[in-house]
Amino acid sequence: MALISTADPTAAGRERASLTQGRRFNGLPLIGPSVTVLLIWMIVPLAMTLWFSLQRYNLLDPTVTGFAGLDNYSYLVTDPDFWVSLGNTLILVGSVLVITVVGGTLLAVLFDQPFPGQGLARLFAVAPFFVMPTVAALIWKNLMMHPIYGVLGAVSRAFGLPAVDWFAQYPMASVVLIVSWEWLPFALLILLTAVQSLDRDQLEAARMDGAGPLAQFFHIVLPHLSRAISVVVMIETIFLLAIFAEIYVTTSGGPGNATTNLAFLIYARALLQYDVGGASAGGMVAIVLANVVAFFLVRTIARRLEV
Template sequence: MAASAGENVMGGTAAPTVAARRPGSWLVMPSVGVLLIWMIVPLVMTVWFSFRFYNLLDPSVHGFAGLDNYTYLVTDPNFWVSLRNTMVLLVAVLVITVGLGTLLAVLFNQPFPGRNVARVLAISPFFVMPTVSALLWKNLLMHPIYGVFGVVAHTFGLQPVDWFAQYPLASVITIVSWEWLPFALLILLTAVQSLDQEQREAARMDGAGVIAQFFFITLPHLSRAISVVIMIETIFLLTIFAEIFVTTSGGPGNATTNLAFLIYSRALLQFDIGGASAGGVVAIILANIVAIFLVRSVARRLEV
């Protein structure tokens, strides 16, 4: 009697195929394929144009450029200034959001009248679009004549400060920190609420004060949450653009030009698609290096 299709030569049942073991994979494959195309096509085009001469205003400039676009990029002083501004913006916002977020998380975990309303108000800025946030700070708060800060300065007989002319990078850091502080607060407040209260009670009975409890109990407990906040914020802060475009347009000079705005200016202001693509490739490489380091750091903490 011939062996059936489901049996092998020795009489045993044949191993099921991958499709048989995972019947749902056929339903996932179209979305995965679309996602891969969505990511790979722009990446391949960016790498391709980075090795080409391509100027939107001069079609006669074309051909293979080799490493000329990259050489021009790294020898341009604006590139190193933008890289420095990117790092300063990143580190400053992380310090402000993580530091204040930790303190506010501990504060909002304490019972006080109107705590729920205060939590909602503290988290709400995260849901405001970056462009709206930048316009709000630029015209409503930091404007030297019509802004709230200028009115307060006039009230006390002081000279109003033109924030975006005198302290442009600090102003952008303030706006971005205001946007991302609620995110850090939300994650850290959730972590604080998961802290074992019996451990704190035991420390209090042993004579530990509020400061000692914070540094030896609360802060170690928040280390994993802080790592997650740093990782997520870093990935997004490397691509800050709207706040700079709306408020300073990278100026005065290149005082607030970060890597994302430099790529924009090369592509849509100077119409140098090849140079902008080279900057995009460099930005992708830097972002992946930072992301790999942060993901490994978070994974090590989660394994502890």
Template sequence: MRERTSGRTVGGFRNVFLQGPAVTLLLLWMLVPLGMTLWFSFQRYNLINPMISGFAGWDNYTYLLTDPALWTAMGNTLLLVGWVLAISVIGGTLLAVLFQQEFFGRGIARLLVIAPFFVMPTVGALVWKNMLMHPVNGVFAWLSGLLGLPVIDWFSSMPLASIIIIVAWQWMPFALLILLTAIQSLDDDQVEAARMDGAGPLAIFWFITLPHLKRAISVVIMIEMIFLLTIFAEIFVTTSGGPGLASTNLAYFIYIRALLDFDVGGASAGGVIAIILANIVAIFLIRTVAKNLET
């Protein structure tokens, strides 16, 4: 027993010794940037004027929380995340049901529908800006001219809606990929039994397919929401947060504070606020997904 115990102890120390460098590197990779952000959020640090320095206390947080621009950015962030989630989940669910059916060229159609997810956000935003939504040379303007409809300057008249369309186009294939994988595990005998009992396509979808996809939908919502809170490239390439603050989300607001206003202290305080909000959302989503996985 002593030899076995000592062997286990030596093995335990060996595992700690082998895992220690990786765990230490991971902790440093996460904690050092977080610690620096917390430190700068309590400092007066301006990149243009080095005379502005010293301990600021809660001044950076007080200024941000009383700044209407912050609440506008947070509202835009919630609208962006909410609408993209709704469009991508509903559209992904309907497309998953559609592509589960047998039809000619289904494999090629699946590949083309999933392809936008692998396009870089900057490239996708440039394509939408210059080739589709351009008020003079865009495809949408050409179609409006053919139909005799007024041309829409998307990024001036509907900037946030334009960003929502672009981001939803990028993330709907992700939802489709996850939900299509989940729907393929649906028992065909159950669906066939429902059809024999007289259930129509809508009843089968509502009472069999949709409950079966509940777990997958929860996972899609959790993953997408975490990434959608940090949308930046699409806004930077297309609207630059404008007109005014009409399409500025929280991530772009922090960018403005840091690299346009050169206020590192205020931007760090905004980053801390964003971290707190992201963690609140993540905890809520993890608990929701855990409940769905248990049922």
């Protein structure tokens, strides 16, 4: 090998290229099956959803069949419920993001300070993230927000105030509260890790220069957390677009369509109205929406990482 490299660099380059190609060829049979399974896992459901969205397929009337073209999409975008559900989806996602990012940032700064019982407090703060969505919705519906048996109702009566039927009077706010309670620990975990990676010498230097706690937070801590906040926003947004269990257990999309988001609208079309074609069209719209949002969020985070 040494003789070939010294005498003929071209021959050495050819030999290195052949070795590299050999390594690539040897790795391909190992990753090929996993990549194939992954592609089938993703492409087959997507292709079936696209196919059904172009068909007339209603389970209540099996005689109505055939190619529908874009009729399902046309009916979907002209349906007022679709725009209401899209608005509810944006309200739900935006409200939960504001609550979890602001609350997670403040809690991360708080839990970074030493105090008695710090470890136990962190454990209790993170625990809601490990509660299943259905269980969390049942806890809030029956144990916390129930006007007669709930904790909030008992507190209201203790102060001489009438109990509030939260899911009837403030349905969207109730769903936002439940989902925020579930996702706040996630934001806290990410942001607390970022706060702990902050250089303490920088904070000490700012303190010696006379910077107060607020100045340190806005000029040092918050800029340091910008990348972590971007990651929290991206991950939460992708999952919050598909919120379903909390709505199904608590309000079933009501009263009326006050809490019907895009995911629940697709469920109602498919399993309550038996319109498989219309539900598939809604599913394709949801897929496009999620991918557009993910694309812009990933680009934003990539720019922040390059800085």
